[in-house]
Amino acid sequence: MNQQPIFLKPVFQERIWGGSKLAELFNYEIPNTKTGECWAVSAHPNGQSVVKDGPYQGLTLGELWSSHQELFHSKSPVFPLLTKILDASDDLSVQVHPNDQYAGEHENGELGKTECWYIVDAEPGAEIIYGHEANSKEQLVKWIEEGNWEGLLTKVPVQAGDFFYVPSGTIHALGRGIVVLETQQSSDTTYRVYDYDRKDKDGNTRELHLEKAIEVTTVPQSYKQETYDTFSREGITITSFVSNEFFTVQKWDVHGAASLEASTKYTICSVIEGQGQLLLGDHQYALSKGDHFILPVSFGPYVLSGTMTLIISSE
Known part of the structure; x- marks a missing residue:
């Protein structure tokens, strides 16, 4: 049995809402000042961590998982978790994730996406969107069609040290000025509900996925503060x-x-x-x-x- 810790090199992802706090707070060498995500522990095909040193140096986490199952003793066919650090220097899109069953049917066998956030850093006044105020699917659809985002979306103020569990089906978004460590299922499936009519660097608004989003959103869905x-x-x-x-x-x-x-x-x-x-x-x-x-x-x-x-x- 291998008796040493397995240190990993992260993968960085550029995002329209990213910034430079991953360098400022963690001293990472980020590729640019629009770096939104550090995929710190990942075997997902869209960004795999690599073993830094030791007997498995240079292997991706996915390769380590498939070739050295004695290190993990897991029944999962793929590495099931993904640890990220996110720098929300601007508001993220309002989004929702499917569960395993829906993703398996509609996203080529991808896992669903239940996640959670630990707030590492938050500027004064920072807030997240967590849940919604609609009492039925009909009301959810009506408010989305009307663009009644103020009426629909629940905003929650946050500070460093807060924790939020975000199960699949939860409408959610990080607001600007927040850095989180996110633990999630190893999935990259996101359905955008609203993106503030922003345009990308090519002048295009980003794709929304309203039909799928409405299908997977849990109704009703109110925010409740937890104790730990x-x-x-x-x-x-x-x-x-x-x-x-x-x-x-x-x-x-x-x-x-x-x-x-x-x-x-x-x-x-x-x-x-x-x-x-x-x-x-x-x-x-x-x-x-x-x-x-x-x-x-x-x-x-x-x-x-x-x-x-x-x-x-x-x-």
Whole structure:
């Protein structure tokens, strides 16, 4: 069994709403000042992470998944999760994602897209769109046809440290001035509902997908603020955000040295603040803000030390 963390090099995606905060906050070398997405842990065909070093250096995550299943012990035919960091320097389009069944039927077998957001950074006054005010499909269709976006869309103010679970069927959008770490199913299927009549660099408005969007949108759909369980012990505070059929997501705040046991699942780790070390026997691995790595099945026991915050996810 491989007993070392698997560090990954991210893939960057240009977006009409992107900016340069991925460089400013995480010291990434981004391709341009319209960089909207860091695909940090990805085996999706539209952008695959690559192993940085060690015995699997140079392999894409998809290649590692297919050739070394002993590291993962998963029943999924594809790597099922995708970890991103998004820089919403402008408003994202209002959108909705299908579930597995709908995507499988209408999107060439693609997975559906349930996701969640941890707000890393938010400018004063920043807000997201989460859910809608329509009480029926008929009212949803009517307000969309009328362009009654103020009446339809629910806006929620956000600040750093907030968490939002966004199941498939949820109308949603990040507003400008927000940076999030997103954990999602490994899917790139998005149905745009509204895009503020923006034009791309060629002067064209972006395609909307209203028929599919209306079909998959959950009605009714109101925003409800959640509370989360927090557990503290020596060196670490663990906040559990969500655990369901798609993923488990936690926040680990390390303050000192925390001894951790081996897990029966592979674990995706993203350092979003601070720095420290991962200690495994005689081996020490430096960790810094912006690092992303996978701990394979049965990794450990190990120690995390330093002052840092990580978002942790698994199947």
